[in-house]
Amino acid sequence: MTDRRPTGALEREVLAQLWTMPEGGTPADVLEAMDTDLAYTTVMTILTRLWEKGLVGRRRRGRAYVYRPKLTEAELAAERMRETLEGASDPKAALSRFVDGLSSRETRTLRSLLDDATSRSRKR
């Protein structure tokens, strides 16, 4: 099922993965770090496409390319936006974030729920 994910989703995932590797990585490194059942060629194709779009940088090392995340104007604009958001008097009203801060009571509840979720989700 994983291989039938839409291309856009795969590009996002590979790009996000690359951002956790500041030194960059070869397609093989990325594939291994992603802990996925994607094919090597799929990852290679996606990295090439990201490079063609100018979203990542690359340099040759031996027989493979090492891909690196690339900081562009879009990232800088996003950073400014994030600063505005964090500085807003009521960030919650301004924009919906993935998650908001918790009270200490909620933190305890959430930890026990997390144990439950972890045991139930199919960890590969």
Next chain:
Amino acid sequence: MPAAVLTAGLAAVGAAVGAFAVPRRLRPVAATRLIALLAVGAALAFVWTLVMIAGTGLAQVHGIAERVTWCSGYVAAHRDSITPLGVLALGGLAGAAISIVVVRRRQRVFRARPHDRELAVVTSDEPSAFALPGRPGQIVVTTAMLCSLDPAERRVLLAHEHAHLRLRHHRYVRVTQLAIAALPVLHPMLARIRYATERWADEEAAHAVGDRALVARAIARAALLQPTPDAHGMAFTDSDVVARVRAMLAEPPERSLRIELSLGAVGVGLLGATVASALFVHHSLAALLGYCN
């Protein structure tokens, strides 16, 4: 005219009550749409009520009433009682207009600049992620957030934010904010529609990764990365995270056609009533402008 004012006023009350009555357990897609529909319906009916009251009130002053011969029987009959109410309604309209402009201006700030990358990663120690509306929209995630999640959880995060953009959730939230600006008693609807859109994106993410418990895990882990508001002396408020995690650990919400259809019918019916009340007063508006003869 009194019948029209009454119709619109009751429609406003009915729609507002309907918005409050949308159950939290409803399928998030239905909850989102119903809350937005009923809140906007209530605000429109309320503003229209104010317009009619203010219009009738204005007809009493500056000798307009004397010129309105066709409707003079009605206008004159209320000469004493309606004017103060008209002034009050005018004040209400001005207040609503100002707060709508302010809210709209604030909404415009949070918009993606034109860009060629849907995913913008920000180098930061603060774990944070959000979807920025725009054409096209943009997912903004910090490196701290990406590095703290495992690859499967990251996939959930990206699918969740992408769902916000793809399904244009910000539109529902924003029209609700504008409705609240016009009719402040709707204020609790903001938290409710936010919760509904977050739940909707969670369900979309679960569909994308095919594992509800994994989505629960990702939300919980991301939330536990956030600094505790208590520590910063912020007000204690229950966030929706716990409810979202519980919902993802439970069975998927079932479609409850009865509630969805009846609340939807209420919304559409009350909007219809508001429009109908506009037809009632058509001749009065013409009278106001002095076209009655």
